[in-house]
Amino acid sequence: MLVNQFLMLGAILFCIGVYGVIARKNAVLVLMSIELILNSVNINLLAFSLRNGSTDGHTFALYIIAVAAAEVGVGLAMVLLMYRNRRSVGLDELSEMKG
Amino acid sequence: MLSTSAAAWTTPVVDYHALAPEIILAGGIVLLLLLDLFISESKKWILTPVASFTALGAFIPVLTLALSDEGARSMFDGRYMVDDFSLVLKGLFLLAGYVVILLTSDHLREGDYYQGEYWFLLLSSILGMVMMASSRDLISIFVALEFLSIPAYMMAAWRKRDLKSNEAGIKYYLLGVFASAIMLYGMSLLYGIADSTLLVDIGKQLGEDVTAIRAVAVLFVVIGFAFKVSAVPFHTWAPDVYQGAPTPVTAFLSVASKAAGFVALVTVVYVGFPGSHEVWQPVFWILSALTMTVGNVMALKQTNIVRMLAYSSVAQGGFILMPLAVAGIDGVANSALRAVVTYLLVYAATNLGVFAVVMVVSRKTRSGEISSFGGLFSYAPGVASLMTIFLASLAGIPPLGGWFGKFAAFQSLVSAGNNWAYALAVIGGVNSVVAFGYYGNIMREMWMKPVPDGDTAPVKIHSSLGVALGITGLATLVLGVFPGLVIHFGDIAGLAGAFGN
Numbered sequence: 001m002l003v004n005q006f007l008m009l010g011a012i013l014f015c016i017g018v019y020g021v022i023a024r025k026n027a028v029l030v031l032m033s034i035e036l037i038l039n040s041v042n043i044n045l046l047a048f049s050l051r052n053g054s055t056d057g058h059t060f061a062l063y064i065i066a067v068a069a070a071e072v073g074v075g076l077a078m079v080l081l082m083y084r085n086r087r088s089v090g091l092d093e094l095s096e097m098k099g
Numbered sequence: 100m101l102s103t104s105a106a107a108w109t110t111p112v113v114d115y116h117a118l119a120p121e122i123i124l125a126g127g128i129v130l131l132l133l134l135d136l137f138i139s140e141s142k143k144w145i146l147t148p149v150a151s152f153t154a155l156g157a158f159i160p161v162l163t164l165a166l167s168d169e170g171a172r173s174m175f176d177g178r179y180m181v182d183d184f185s186l187v188l189k190g191l192f193l194l195a196g197y198v199v200i201l202l203t204s205d206h207l208r209e210g211d212y213y214q215g216e217y218w219f220l221l222l223s224s225i226l227g228m229v230m231m232a233s234s235r236d237l238i239s240i241f242v243a244l245e246f247l248s249i250p251a252y253m254m255a256a257w258r259k260r261d262l263k264s265n266e267a268g269i270k271y272y273l274l275g276v277f278a279s280a281i282m283l284y285g286m287s288l289l290y291g292i293a294d295s296t297l298l299v300d301i302g303k304q305l306g307e308d309v310t311a312i313r314a315v316a317v318l319f320v321v322i323g324f325a326f327k328v329s330a331v332p333f334h335t336w337a338p339d340v341y342q343g344a345p346t347p348v349t350a351f352l353s354v355a356s357k358a359a360g361f362v363a364l365v366t367v368v369y370v371g372f373p374g375s376h377e378v379w380q381p382v383f384w385i386l387s388a389l390t391m392t393v394g395n396v397m398a399l400k401q402t403n404i405v406r407m408l409a410y411s412s413v414a415q416g417g418f419i420l421m422p423l424a425v426a427g428i429d430g431v432a433n434s435a436l437r438a439v440v441t442y443l444l445v446y447a448a449t450n451l452g453v454f455a456v457v458m459v460v461s462r463k464t465r466s467g468e469i470s471s472f473g474g475l476f477s478y479a480p481g482v483a484s485l486m487t488i489f490l491a492s493l494a495g496i497p498p499l500g501g502w503f504g505k506f507a508a509f510q511s512l513v514s515a516g517n518n519w520a521y522a523l524a525v526i527g528g529v530n531s532v533v534a535f536g537y538y539g540n541i542m543r544e545m546w547m548k549p550v551p552d553g554d555t556a557p558v559k560i561h562s563s564l565g566v567a568l569g570i571t572g573l574a575t576l577v578l579g580v581f582p583g584l585v586i587h588f589g590d591i592a593g594l595a596g597a598f599g600n
Contacts, residue, residue, distance in 0.1 A: 045287045078252070085260065085265055
């Protein structure tokens with residue numbers, strides 16, 4: 001099994017995702033970067049699951065997909081709320097509270 | 100490739116008594132949704148008692164389970180465990196949830212809206228916490244974590260038109276989801292190392308030796324929960340979210356949500372990584388020292404009461420983390436667990452009480468500034484005395500509950516008996532003194548300063564808020580005078596599978 005390659009892909013996706021969360025200032029792009037991290041986790045789980053022949057990893061990945069869908073639902077609703085109130089989704093404008 | 104999956108299907112044995120708290124909560128949640136849908140607007144008041152009775156009703160089986168002498172009940176191959184540790188924390192979550200319901204029902208009189216959905220989300224979050232206390236498997240821990248977090252994100256953004264509440268929700272959501280994604284990456288590595296999602300199996304597989312991949316896996320999982328308990332440097336969301344969210348939600352987040360994070364942290368560390376203490380002990384040492392110091396220093400310069408309490412709760416989290424920095428040393432695991440559980444119980448009672456008082460005072464003064472507490476004693480001596488008790492407990496003055504929590508934490512550090520533990524104890528000691536600076540400042544305002552606007556009409560306390568003040572005040576006093584009532588709840592024997600037991 002070529003588990004290594006899958007893990008490399010997972011690690012690269014993870015790094016791109018973390019970079020995106022830190023560097024991006026647009027709420028929607030940050031959400032997309034978080035999705036990248038979650039997908040890197042899924043790739044890892046499936047690769048490990050294929051190697052050891054158990055179905056635990058598949059089950060875990062299915063749960064992650066389902067929960068991620070719920071999370072994004074809430075996240076997009078909040079971004080929409082922010083857009084309605086401010087006409088922008090820039091995260092650097094969120095500075096009502098400081099200190 | 101999936102060659103081993105041919106085992107015959109057997110129906111899992113379900114212990115309905117052990118699951119009764121979760122079942123009652125789930126039933127209550129469904130009932131609330133249906134009621135909210137079908138009853139007319141004028142009868143919506145009925146939702147509040149339904150929510151309260153659901154929380155209290157779920158507390159009954161927790162009591163009967165605690166009184167039965169069957170020992171730990173294990174379900175689904177040990178993935179879901181109902182032992183003494185989980186029962187005491189389920190009790191904590193349900194009672195803290197009930198106090199938050201009392202605080203909110205008072206808050207609703209201020210004219211907040213969408214109460215049906217609010218109760219639904221609050222109870223869902225409590226159900227997630229109750230599940231978290233029993234989860235002993237990566238998948239169930241993850242599901243419980245999201246179950247308690249996702250409703251909390253929405254509750255933080257509850258005031259839809261309020262920019263501050265908006266900002267609180269978005270910040271909490273983005274950082275929370277990011278942290279749980281990092282934690283998931285760590286979990287996927289753990290699964291790769293141990294070929295199992297069961298925490299006990301992971302504990303056996305990880306063993307004592309430290310390799311890079313094991314260290315990364317453990318570190319990422321700990322970081323994920325460090326966010327939940329708002330440990331520095333993962334605390335940046337806490338002050339903004341606490342300030343922007345409605346006050347009852349803030350009380351809920353700073354007590355129940357934080358306690359749930361600690362429960363997950365303790366289960367994962369005690370059951371999942373007992374052998375890897377060389378990795379997590381230094382991490383907890385640094386987190387604890389930073390959390391206490393930064394939390395206290397930032398709290399000193401706040402002028403907004405809720406923001407100050409946010410930093411105070413960050414700092415209190417540092418004290419709860421303190422015993423975990425030595426939990427891997429032989430013979431200390433038990434006293435460290437005792438310290439964490441006792442501190443959580445005391446902190447929950449005290450902090451909920453503080454928020455109840457803040458709600459009473461801000462209702463009258465219409466201000467969130469610390470100076471609005473000026474002269475509280477002259478027109479509301481009872482409330483001022485209670486607030487003094489709560490603040491003294493948070494500062495750790497005997498004979499109140501907070502003092503005993505701090506005592507237990509320092510005791511476990513001293514019994515560890517190495518220089519690192521002593522150094523952390525010294526940092527903790529200095530921080531307890533610094534903390535008295537800002538707690539004492541509120542006391543001085545209440546007792547010595549004049550009333551800012553000269554309005555000395557007595558405050559009105561509605562019955563629900565009065566009950567909340569009574570419960571929390573009594574718990575703070577009783578836990579300080581008779582700590583023996585709760586200290587045995589933290590025995591390591593009550594946490595099935597801890598350190599290979």
